[in-house]
Amino acid sequence: MSDPKLQEKIIAALKTVQDPDLHKDIVSLGFVKNMNIEGGSVKFDVELTTPACPVKEQLREECETKVKAIDGVEQVAVNMTAVVRPTEHSQPVLPGVKNIVAVASGKGGVGKSTVSTNLAVALSLTEARVGLMDADIYGPSIPQMMGIPVSPPKGGPENKFFPHEKYGLKVVSAAFLTKQGQPLMLRGPMLGGIIQQFLQNVEWGELDYLIIDLPPGTGDVQLTLTQKAPISGAVVVTTPQEISLIDADKGVKMFQQVKVPLLGIVENMSYFICDGCDKKHYIFSRGGGKTLADRFGIPLLGEVPIIEKVVEGGDAGVPVVMAHPDSPASKAYKVLAGQVAAQLSINQANSSEKVSADFELAWNTERSD
Numbered sequence: 001m002s003d004p005k006l007q008e009k010i011i012a013a014l015k016t017v018q019d020p021d022l023h024k025d026i027v028s029l030g031f032v033k034n035m036n037i038e039g040g041s042v043k044f045d046v047e048l049t050t051p052a053c054p055v056k057e058q059l060r061e062e063c064e065t066k067v068k069a070i071d072g073v074e075q076v077a078v079n080m081t082a083v084v085r086p087t088e089h090s091q092p093v094l095p096g097v098k099n100i101v102a103v104a105s106g107k108g109g110v111g112k113s114t115v116s117t118n119l120a121v122a123l124s125l126t127e128a129r130v131g132l133m134d135a136d137i138y139g140p141s142i143p144q145m146m147g148i149p150v151s152p153p154k155g156g157p158e159n160k161f162f163p164h165e166k167y168g169l170k171v172v173s174a175a176f177l178t179k180q181g182q183p184l185m186l187r188g189p190m191l192g193g194i195i196q197q198f199l200q201n202v203e204w205g206e207l208d209y210l211i212i213d214l215p216p217g218t219g220d221v222q223l224t225l226t227q228k229a230p231i232s233g234a235v236v237v238t239t240p241q242e243i244s245l246i247d248a249d250k251g252v253k254m255f256q257q258v259k260v261p262l263l264g265i266v267e268n269m270s271y272f273i274c275d276g277c278d279k280k281h282y283i284f285s286r287g288g289g290k291t292l293a294d295r296f297g298i299p300l301l302g303e304v305p306i307i308e309k310v311v312e313g314g315d316a317g318v319p320v321v322m323a324h325p326d327s328p329a330s331k332a333y334k335v336l337a338g339q340v341a342a343q344l345s346i347n348q349a350n351s352s353e354k355v356s357a358d359f360e361l362a363w364n365t366e367r368s369d
Contacts, residue, residue, distance in 0.1 A: 106247025147317020
C-alpha cells in the first residue's frame with residue numbers, strides 16, 4: 001500500500017535532482033514515471049530523452065542517494081529508460097526518423113567519414129535505432145569501413161529499396177549504385193537525384209538518429225540536403241591545424257546561412273599516444289577545434305586521438321568502436337555520441353520553450369486587443 005506522505009517526500013527529493021544539460025529538475029521534465037512504494041521499498045523509472053545520455057549514471061546515483069536519505073525508505077531501485085524525442089519539422093520527408101544529423105567538413109582528409117561511422121556505431125551501442133547515409137557521392141568509403149560488400153540493395157514496393165544492415169545500423173551508400181571499384185561519374189544536376197532517392201525511396205523505418213556523411217566542401221549535395229531534408233543539427237569535423245580550420249570555418253558559416261542548427265565541432269586527429277607512454281603528442285598543433293568552437297559560440301563536442309587501431313578498423317571493415325571498445329579513440333567516440341545526443345535534446349527543449357513563449361505572447365496580445 002502506497003504511503004501518500006512518503007511519496008510526497010520522495011517527489012520533493014527528486015525535484016532537487018537537475019538534468020545538467022536541460023537545467024531543470026527531473027520531475028518538472030516529466031522524467032519520473034511508474035513509481036511504486038511497498039513498505040520501505042521504492043521503485044521508479046527515470047525516462048531520459050536519449051539512451052546515449054552522458055550523465056545517465058550520475059542521475060541514477062543522485063536519485064538513489066537522495067531517496068535513500070528519506071526516513072522510512074529502506075531500498076531504492078531506479079530503472080533508467082529512454083525515449084528519444086523527435087525534432088519538430090514541417091517537412092514531411094522521412095516521417096519515421098526522429099533526428100537527422102549531418103556530419104560535414106570544409107575540406108577532405110580530416111577523417112569525416114571515420115567520425116560519421118564510429119559516431120553512428122557508438123549511438124547504436126546505446127540501444128538507439130540508428131541509420132547511416134553515405135552521401136559522399138564521389139568518395140563513398142563507408143561500405144569499406146563497415147565491411148559491407150558493394151552490392152545492389154534489396155528492392156521493395158513502389159520503387160523503394162531497403163538499406164543494408166551491419167552492426168545494428170541501417171546503411172545506404174552511393175557505392176551500392178555501382179560495381180565494385182568503378183567510379184560514379186555524374187554531373188551536378190544528377191547528384192540531387194541520388195540524394196532525393198536516399199531521402200524518399202529508402203525504407204528507413206523507425207529511427208532515433210540518421211547520421212548523414214556529407215561530402216567535403218559546400219557544394220550541390222550539401223545544399224540539396226539542407227533544402228530537402230529536415231536536418232536536426234550539424235557536426236563539423238576539423239583537424240587542429242590552421243589550414244583545416246580555415247575550411248571548417250566555411251562549413252560552419254554554410255550551415256548558419258541555410259538555418260541548420262550547429263551541434264558543435266569535432267577535432268579529429270587531435271593528438272597521438274605512442275606505444276609505451278601515456279603522453280599526448282600534439283603533432284598537428286593544439287587547440288584549433290576549441291578556438292573554432294569558441295569563435296562561433298558552439299560546443300567542442302570531442303577530441304579524437306590518432307591511433308593505429310582506427311586505421312586498421314577502417315581497412316578491415318570493423319569500426320574501432322566495435323573492434324577495440326576500450327581504446328582511447330573508442331572512448332572519445334562514445335563521449336562524442338553522448339554529446340551529440342545531449343545537444344539535440346537541448347535544442348529540442350529550447351525550441352519547445354520558444355514555442356511556448358511565442359504562444360503565450362500571442363495569447364496575451366490577443367486578449368489585450
